[in-house]
Amino acid sequence: xxxxxxxxxxxxPTAGPPKTNAEPSRTAPKPAITQSHGVEFYRQNIxxxxxxxxxxxxxxxxxxxPQGYVISKSFFPAVAQNFRQRxxxxxxxxxxxxxxxxxxxxxxxxxxxxxxxxxxxxxxxxVDENKRAYHAGVSAWRNDKNLNxxxxxxxxxxxxxxxxxxxxxVFSPYDESQIKKVAALVKDIVERYQIPPxxxxxxxxxxxxxxxxxxxxxxxxxxxxxxxxxxxYDEEMKQKFMNETxxxxxxxxxxxxxxxxxxxxxxxxxxxxxxxxGVWNRENxxxxxxxxxxxxxxxxxxxxxxxxxxxxxxxxxxxx
Ligand SMILES: [Zn+2]
Numbered sequence: 607x608x609x610x611x612x613x614x615x616x617x618x619p620t621a622g623p624p625k626t627n628a629e630p631s632r633t634a635p636k637p638a639i640t641q642s643h644g645v646e647f648y649r650q651n652i653x654x655x656x657x658x659x660x661x662x663x664x665x666x667x668x669x670x671x672p673q674g675y676v677i678s679k680s681f682f683p684a685v686a687q688n689f690r691q692r693x694x695x696x697x698x699x700x701x702x703x704x705x706x707x708x709x710x711x712x713x714x715x716x717x718x719x720x721x722x723x724x725x726x727x728x729x730x731x732x733v734d735e736n737k738r739a740y741h742a743g744v745s746a747w748r749n750d751k752n753l754n755x756x757x758x759x760x761x762x763x764x765x766x767x768x769x770x771x772x773x774x775x776v777f778s779p780y781d782e783s784q785i786k787k788v789a790a791l792v793k794d795i796v797e798r799y800q801i802p803p804x805x806x807x808x809x810x811x812x813x814x815x816x817x818x819x820x821x822x823x824x825x826x827x828x829x830x831x832x833x834x835x836x837x838x839y840d841e842e843m844k845q846k847f848m849n850e851t852x853x854x855x856x857x858x859x860x861x862x863x864x865x866x867x868x869x870x871x872x873x874x875x876x877x878x879x880x881x882x883x884g885v886w887n888r889e890n891x892x893x894x895x896x897x898x899x900x901x902x903x904x905x906x907x908x909x910x911x912x913x914x915x916x917x918x919x920x921x922x923x924x925x926x
Contacts, residue, residue, distance in 0.1 A: 777822055
């Protein structure tokens with residue numbers, strides 16, 4: 607029996623070849639494999655949407671070279687395959703350009719790409735897209751954990767934040783040419799791997815208790831409006847949720863256990879790693895702050911006010 611898929615761990619009750627339509631794939635037209643500088647490439651889509659969750663698949667082929675044997679591509683490719691790359695995570699380096707390069711290439715952290723702030727036409731690649739870079743650390747989103755395994759990481763040169771006299775984080779702006787670079791790079795990656803908008807995330811989304819980057823100065827709305835990248839809420843939907851409360855009624859229920867539980871559940875449903883308890887703790891407030899960096903960057907105090915709550919509901923409705 608040759609069937610060894612992860613689903614069929616139990617022995618099958620009847621022996622014999624599985625009744626699948628494996629045969630047609632031998633005769634189906636195959637994508638052409640081309641050679642360049644000793645590396646094989648396939649440029650057509652080799653996936654099958656009915657057998658994958660992300661499938662527009664093309665790129666280089668990495669193969670074994672066992673001594674005395676030949677690796678044959680006669681039956682290449684199998685239709686059931688997908689990309690490891692399911693998320694795109696954006697960061698700022700909190701360092702200047704030179705230090706960013708040094709740290710991300712010589713130390714225990716890395717990213718696939720580094721976007722400088724020099725106003726030139728270059729984007730630095732530091733790690734092969736097929737390999738894991740060490741950019742996310744301990745992380746979670748929806749049902750996934752350790753997002754280094756399943757993501758592409760982009761670091762953006764930006765000095766991060768300083769604390770002002772009252773302890774508020776004041777973040778550095780990004781320059782326009784840098785954002786254009788990020789947009790072009792993200793678009794290219796997202797299209798090749800069919801990464802959905804809900805999987806284009808900030809480091810602060812997947813590690814909210816530890817991380818702030820790329821911070822509230824990163825223009826998520828602009829990327830959504832001008833490049834159709836990532837998530838944003840619909841204004842009318844937000845207004846509809848705003849109109850369900852008044853400042854008075856909101857203030858009245860704001861600190862009640864049922865309301866706090868509802869908000870915590872809303873954050874969890876959206877994707878954040880948060881345990882609904884009915885009370886706010888320090889970690890929860892950081893989750894709220896991370897949400898505000900991303901979707902209500904004007905005020906990021908970690909307090910769920912009427913607008914924050916309306917935006918969260920609007921997002922959950924749009925991206926269930
Ligand atoms: Zn980061």
